[in-house]
Amino acid sequence: MGKIRRGGYVFITWAGDHAPRHVHVFKDGKEVLKWNLEGQAEIEGKATKKIKKLIAELFSEGQL
Numbered sequence: 001m002g003k004i005r006r007g008g009y010v011f012i013t014w015a016g017d018h019a020p021r022h023v024h025v026f027k028d029g030k031e032v033l034k035w036n037l038e039g040q041a042e043i044e045g046k047a048t049k050k051i052k053k054l055i056a057e058l059f060s061e062g063q064l
Contacts, residue, residue, distance in 0.1 A: 004063055007054045023064055037064055
């Protein structure tokens with residue numbers, strides 16, 4: 001499991017989780033988004049511009 005805190009959100013990935021490769025995004029303890037890292041699209045929830053920017057930063061840094 002990888003857990004990263006940034007911008008008021010918590011980004012979590014689990015090794016061996018089901019396909020497609022994705023990240024769970026939490027705000028104030030509640031899941032607000034499940035994001036497909038392969039297709040760069042929402043699986044569940046709504047991605048704000050801020051969340052998309054944070055995911056792009058984390059992805060480019062190799063943290064996702």
